[in-house]
Amino acid sequence: MNTYEGMFIFQDSLKDDALEASVKDVREEIEKLGGAIENTARIGRRPFARLQGKRQKAGQYVVMNFLLDPLQVSTLLARLRMKEEVFRAQIIRQPITEEAATAAKEG
Numbered sequence: 841m842n843t844y845e846g847m848f849i850f851q852d853s854l855k856d857d858a859l860e861a862s863v864k865d866v867r868e869e870i871e872k873l874g875g876a877i878e879n880t881a882r883i884g885r886r887p888f889a890r891l892q893g894k895r896q897k898a899g900q901y902v903v904m905n906f907l908l909d910p911l912q913v914s915t916l917l918a919r920l921r922m923k924e925e926v927f928r929a930q931i932i933r934q935p936i937t938e939e940a941a942t943a944a945k946e947g
Contacts, residue, residue, distance in 0.1 A: 841907045842933050843878070848920075849899035849928040852885060862925040863902055869919050875908035899927050905934070 850862050859882075867877050883901035891897060908916065913931055920929045 841875075842910050843936075844906055844908055844913070844931050844933055846904045846906065846929060846931045848902045848904065848926060850902065851925050851927055852896065852898045852900060854900060854925060858925070859900055862923070865923065866902075866904070866920065866926065869916060870904075870906050870908060873908060873912040873916055875906050875912065875916075878905040878907065880904045896927060 846866075848863075848866055850859055854862060863880065863882075867880070870877060881903045883903060885898055885900050887898040888896065910933075917929060917931065920926045
């Protein structure tokens with residue numbers, strides 16, 4: 841498993857309860873694929889530099905760090921594209937730290 845950072849932009853029109861439910865859905869999708877969430881941070885509403893899609897002016901940003909099998913990343917992105925609440929998703933593999941490399945060699 842690799843460590844990833846995912847930035848998820850949710851529809852700006854979502855209220856707090858709906859946003860929490862959408863974040864929970866993303867977490868569940870990661871867990872369904874055998875992943876594990878390390879942490880989640882809501883960054884908040886941010887305006888876009890220019891109009892996006894159907895006149896989207898802003899989005900609600902959430903960053904998640906998680907562990908996931910590299911073969912499941914494309915599956916996760918495909919599933920997230922099907923969710924109307926998720927406006928954009930970007931997943932970046934985090935570099936391996938010396939501690940993690942040492943633990944992997946010992947384990």
